[in-house]
Amino acid sequence: MKLTRRYRFSASHRLHAPSLSGDDNARIYGKCNNPFGHGHDYMLEVVVRGPLNAGTGLVVDLRGLDDLVRREVIDAFDHRNLNADVPAFGEVVPTSENLAVEAGRRLRSAWQKRFGDAPALEKIRIHETRRNIFELSL
Amino acid sequence: MKLTRRYRFSASHRLHAPSLSGDDNARIYGKCNNPFGHGHDYMLEVVVRGPLNAGTGLVVDLRGLDDLVRREVIDAFDHRNLNADVPAFGEVVPTSENLAVEAGRRLRSAWQKRFGDAPALEKIRIHETRRNIFELSL
Amino acid sequence: MKLTRRYRFSASHRLHAPSLSGDDNARIYGKCNNPFGHGHDYMLEVVVRGPLNAGTGLVVDLRGLDDLVRREVIDAFDHRNLNADVPAFGEVVPTSENLAVEAGRRLRSAWQKRFGDAPALEKIRIHETRRNIFELSL
Amino acid sequence: MKLTRRYRFSASHRLHAPSLSGDDNARIYGKCNNPFGHGHDYMLEVVVRGPLNAGTGLVVDLRGLDDLVRREVIDAFDHRNLNADVPAFGEVVPTSENLAVEAGRRLRSAWQKRFGDAPALEKIRIHETRRNIFELSL
Amino acid sequence: MKLTRRYRFSASHRLHAPSLSGDDNARIYGKCNNPFGHGHDYMLEVVVRGPLNAGTGLVVDLRGLDDLVRREVIDAFDHRNLNADVPAFGEVVPTSENLAVEAGRRLRSAWQKRFGDAPALEKIRIHETRRNIFELSL
Amino acid sequence: MKLTRRYRFSASHRLHAPSLSGDDNARIYGKCNNPFGHGHDYMLEVVVRGPLNAGTGLVVDLRGLDDLVRREVIDAFDHRNLNADVPAFGEVVPTSENLAVEAGRRLRSAWQKRFGDAPALEKIRIHETRRNIFELSL
Numbered sequence: 001m002k003l004t005r006r007y008r009f010s011a012s013h014r015l016h017a018p019s020l021s022g023d024d025n026a027r028i029y030g031k032c033n034n035p036f037g038h039g040h041d042y043m044l045e046v047v048v049r050g051p052l053n054a055g056t057g058l059v060v061d062l063r064g065l066d067d068l069v070r071r072e073v074i075d076a077f078d079h080r081n082l083n084a085d086v087p088a089f090g091e092v093v094p095t096s097e098n099l100a101v102e103a104g105r106r107l108r109s110a111w112q113k114r115f116g117d118a119p120a121l122e123k124i125r126i127h128e129t130r131r132n133i134f135e136l137s138l
Numbered sequence: 139m140k141l142t143r144r145y146r147f148s149a150s151h152r153l154h155a156p157s158l159s160g161d162d163n164a165r166i167y168g169k170c171n172n173p174f175g176h177g178h179d180y181m182l183e184v185v186v187r188g189p190l191n192a193g194t195g196l197v198v199d200l201r202g203l204d205d206l207v208r209r210e211v212i213d214a215f216d217h218r219n220l221n222a223d224v225p226a227f228g229e230v231v232p233t234s235e236n237l238a239v240e241a242g243r244r245l246r247s248a249w250q251k252r253f254g255d256a257p258a259l260e261k262i263r264i265h266e267t268r269r270n271i272f273e274l275s276l
Numbered sequence: 277m278k279l280t281r282r283y284r285f286s287a288s289h290r291l292h293a294p295s296l297s298g299d300d301n302a303r304i305y306g307k308c309n310n311p312f313g314h315g316h317d318y319m320l321e322v323v324v325r326g327p328l329n330a331g332t333g334l335v336v337d338l339r340g341l342d343d344l345v346r347r348e349v350i351d352a353f354d355h356r357n358l359n360a361d362v363p364a365f366g367e368v369v370p371t372s373e374n375l376a377v378e379a380g381r382r383l384r385s386a387w388q389k390r391f392g393d394a395p396a397l398e399k400i401r402i403h404e405t406r407r408n409i410f411e412l413s414l
Numbered sequence: 415m416k417l418t419r420r421y422r423f424s425a426s427h428r429l430h431a432p433s434l435s436g437d438d439n440a441r442i443y444g445k446c447n448n449p450f451g452h453g454h455d456y457m458l459e460v461v462v463r464g465p466l467n468a469g470t471g472l473v474v475d476l477r478g479l480d481d482l483v484r485r486e487v488i489d490a491f492d493h494r495n496l497n498a499d500v501p502a503f504g505e506v507v508p509t510s511e512n513l514a515v516e517a518g519r520r521l522r523s524a525w526q527k528r529f530g531d532a533p534a535l536e537k538i539r540i541h542e543t544r545r546n547i548f549e550l551s552l
Numbered sequence: 553m554k555l556t557r558r559y560r561f562s563a564s565h566r567l568h569a570p571s572l573s574g575d576d577n578a579r580i581y582g583k584c585n586n587p588f589g590h591g592h593d594y595m596l597e598v599v600v601r602g603p604l605n606a607g608t609g610l611v612v613d614l615r616g617l618d619d620l621v622r623r624e625v626i627d628a629f630d631h632r633n634l635n636a637d638v639p640a641f642g643e644v645v646p647t648s649e650n651l652a653v654e655a656g657r658r659l660r661s662a663w664q665k666r667f668g669d670a671p672a673l674e675k676i677r678i679h680e681t682r683r684n685i686f687e688l689s690l
Numbered sequence: 691m692k693l694t695r696r697y698r699f700s701a702s703h704r705l706h707a708p709s710l711s712g713d714d715n716a717r718i719y720g721k722c723n724n725p726f727g728h729g730h731d732y733m734l735e736v737v738v739r740g741p742l743n744a745g746t747g748l749v750v751d752l753r754g755l756d757d758l759v760r761r762e763v764i765d766a767f768d769h770r771n772l773n774a775d776v777p778a779f780g781e782v783v784p785t786s787e788n789l790a791v792e793a794g795r796r797l798r799s800a801w802q803k804r805f806g807d808a809p810a811l812e813k814i815r816i817h818e819t820r821r822n823i824f825e826l827s828l
Contacts, residue, residue, distance in 0.1 A: 012426030012453035036495030039426035039453005081450030095747035150288030150315035174357030177288035177315005219312030333509035471647035564702030564729035588771030591702035591729005633726030
């Protein structure tokens with residue numbers, strides 16, 4: 001049994017790779033390279049997989065999952081400027097791909113202590129807009 | 139080729155495990171343990187997989203699929219109180235996880251007679267709310 | 277300037293008018309008359325209208341609005357059985373029309389004390405399902 | 415006959431009123447007062463009203479409407495930091511209410527020259543998130 | 553009290569005004585003038601307004617409304633080619649504006665016989681795509 | 691890392707298999723067999739899979755992906771009559787299953803030249819309506 005749980009957060013970012021020239025940045029990122037940034041309403045999907053608890057009929061303690069996801073990811077990203085407020089994006093470009101990598105790193109490192117091996121953290125998805133969805137297996 | 143077909147049904151339920159104390163029920167299920175129950179508009183997704191019929195260009199007879207899903211699942215759950223109206227939930231807590239298990243059991247037992255081996259019934263998903271999606275491989 | 281703010285709640289109900297015969301109830305309400313009830317995920321829209329505060333650029337204090345709506349309506353309806361848990365529906369059939377009337381009555385009676393005349397409470401809408409939307413001017 | 419046409423844009427902002435103290439800003443705007451800003455995917459709805467052209471069966475030249483809205487509003491707001499990139503928000507707090515006022519001002523001032531009196535520009539709406547919708551009559 | 557009820561239908565059409573030249577048709581309707589037509593999934597919203605029936609708590613007999621709307625509009629438009637299958641669009645261009653006019657004409661002419669003066673048929677809306685919504689007061 | 695990118699197109703079609711009798715066509719395709727056709731607003735999802743470019747933080751050049759998908763699929767299907775405008779559907783019934791097969795064939799044949807082996811084209815999905823989703827692994 002798998003559960004997909006959805007969370008939302010609003011953040012701003014600017015896409016600009018320090019290793020590239022100004023022209024390359026403008027060409028690669030287009031409007032997303034505008035100097036003062038812009039923003040999105042992101043959706044994070046967390047997919048967990050595990051056996052059913054026969055007594056409760058639940059696959060995961062939802063309150064525990066919410067606590068972990070909020071503490072590790074949502075509080076750090078929501079209503080933030082990703083470039084300025086999240087240390088991991090000091091050098092790394094805050095594309096949605098890297099956002100998924102960073103969210104996955106945070107969830108994985110806290111998962112074992114809270115949930116052990118069941119349920120397992122299977123994958124996450126970041127919906128950047130209605131048209132772009134990024135998925136990372138964990 | 140896979141087809142995902144979506145169905146909707148509205149039902150009420152109360153989450154209460156007879157094997158647990160009143161305190162544990164309140165702690166585990168929160169507002170879902172309220173004594174008189176509450177309700178949701180559920181979405182059921184049925185995923186079938188099979189080869190294309192070269193003549194018709196179809197992977198499954200949709201009318202046949204609809205008849206089977208309605209007779210086995212939708213008619214039994216829609217506009218019902220799951221605890222009181224569905225025998226399987228006499229002892230079993232009607233969480234969405236158990237709802238998926240029961241819907242899967244009903245579909246599997248009728249599938250072979252109607253469709254044989256092609257198309258195959260691959261998995262089902264229950265969307266409980268916009269935020270919680272349960273998936274069961276069959 | 278008008279603001280529409282959306283709230284969600286899940287509830288169960290049974291449509292049955294005590295003044296009508298069993299046959300009439302079955303004919304008028306159809307599946308909604310099933311004896312043990314069923315449920316929905318409702319959306320409540322609250323529409324307020326007022327001038328802009330020149331200093332803050334806001335038409336209403338959102339936190340104040342949320343507090344009032346949650347205390348007066350959401351806490352009373354969410355994860356409840358409307359027939360059994362809401363006194364107003366002891367004799368009155370909990371159709372979405374009457375749900376709107378009751379929600380409007382509750383909001384109106386608390387509004388003046390909290391907001392005075394600005395912003396004004398203009399109307400509310402109850403989305404029962406994706407297909408039925410009820411609107412009441414206040 | 416009325417037409418509502420929808421446009422989308424992504425932008426970042428910080429809510430901070432220069433006339434208020436730091437404490438008041440934090441209290442009034444909450445997380446929206448975070449120093450480095452955050453962002454949203456906004457939806458703008460433009461409502462026009464007019465008679466049907468009997469020959470074409472159209473109420474407005476859609477291409478002309480799109481050109482005007484993009485040039486006056488979308489190009490100025492999309493993928494921008496509203497505080498830093500839009501002169502009108504140098505002193506004025508870029509709440510969605512003020513965003514609607516500024517968008518309305520821009521559309522009105524260009525409307526007469528392009529469309530004259532028919533169709534008329536009736537109102538606009540800004541959907542800030544799925545929960546907050548602001549409407550301004552023009 | 554107002555009720556908005558939603559219906560869906562799928563249809564194809566070609567926009568081509570016989571009174572205009574080929575160049576004008578191509579310029580005005582763009583891709584919608586392609587000779588063999590194209591299609592949409594339309595949504596029709598019917599808005600009715602009336603007093604609450606104190607006994608039933610309903611503003612309109614939904615089954616009666618559905619019967620009327622399906623017989624007068626949905627059956628005539630759904631899974632049809634509007635130009636070829638609907639006589640009203642023999643000479644008239646099947647824009648969504650004219651679709652609203654024709655649907656309104658059909659509903660109005662059948663309304664009085666079925667519902668009399670209460671509830672009243674207030675307006676209809678045609679959602680052509682996610683971006684274009686047409687509204688006609690009746 | 692996987693990216694799902696969404697595209698929309700509007701098209702009309704008629705489902706009629708030349709190898710079957712008129713009665714069989716009517717029985718199998720129902721209203722979709724109506725002689726003058728009907729239409730839908732389709733959504734195409736393209737799923738690509740590949741490693742992250744460490745410098746840019748991107749899994750695929752979105753502009754390149756959009757150019758390829760538009761040139762190979764969207765321009766050919768959008769605002770078209772699939773039976774009359776797309777040569778592949780001269781003999782083949784334009785069901786959504788066959789639409790997926792044809793879109794997949796077009797994307798695969800252009801993919802290698804533009805993207806080589808990374809990212810890989812993993813699968814596509816056609817959303818025919820809100821209820822039917824077809825998926826083809828590539």
